[in-house]
Amino acid sequence: xxxxxxxxxxxxxxxxxxxxxxxxxxxxxxxxxxxxxxxxxxxxxxxxxxxxxxxxxxxxxxxxxxxxxxxxxxxxxxxxxxxxxxxxxxxxxxxxxxxxxxxxxxxxxxxxxxxxxxxxxxxxxxxxxxxxxxxxxxxxxxxxxxxxxxxxxxxxxxxxxxxxxxxxxxxxxxxxxxxxxxxxxxxxx
Numbered sequence: 001x002x003x004x005x006x007x008x009x010x011x012x013x014x015x016x017x018x019x020x021x022x023x024x025x026x027x028x029x030x031x032x033x034x035x036x037x038x039x040x041x042x043x044x045x046x047x048x049x050x051x052x053x054x055x056x057x058x059x060x061x062x063x064x065x066x067x068x069x070x071x072x073x074x075x076x077x078x079x080x081x082x083x084x085x086x087x088x089x090x091x092x093x094x095x096x097x098x099x100x101x102x103x104x105x106x107x108x109x110x111x112x113x114x115x116x117x118x119x120x121x122x123x124x125x126x127x128x129x130x131x132x133x134x135x136x137x138x139x140x141x142x143x144x145x146x147x148x149x150x151x152x153x154x155x156x157x158x159x160x161x162x163x164x165x166x167x168x169x170x171x172x173x174x175x176x177x178x179x180x181x182x183x184x185x186x187x188x189x
Contacts, residue, residue, distance in 0.1 A: 038064060060086060
């Protein structure tokens with residue numbers, strides 16, 4: 001039983017929050033491998049494994065700048081599309097942190113919480129999630145189960161689009177796994 005009032009949430013909302021956590025874990029693995037591939041060094045993963053999504057995004061952005069400072073190392077549009085996906089991840093990351101690390105309630109506390117992030121039908125029950133920090137500023141967000149599932153779906157989609165972009169410029173490689181370290185077999189195989 002939850003300690004605070006109004007914090008018992010429906011099981012399907014807990015499952016949706018879990019989907020967001022899982023999508024982000026997959027994203028982080030992909031970004032770690034992408035950084036290794038961009039740096040063309042199998043040692044890079046030692047430096048980036050376990051880093052936050054924000055750090056991984058920034059690392060990939062910086063590596064792209066280093067390996068392709070003039071935007072000519074990759075086919076037309078690749079860099080622009082990857083940069084757009086990485087920027088999109090920055091926006092999704094903030095909402096992801098709110099969903100995963102926030103305090104959920106069946107009732108709002110703020111007088112003017114942020115509206116639902118993805119809009120959509122109003123037939124889902126609305127909940128409020130806030131992530132308070134040292135500054136004591138509450139940043140309460142109205143969300144439904146379908147909003148949380150949409151967030152997981154968008155994170156999965158961006159992950160898949162980055163992989164597809166990489167596959168387009170490396171067609172000689174197999175489709176899956178997308179990056180070199182995933183091609184290695186387990187010990188004993």
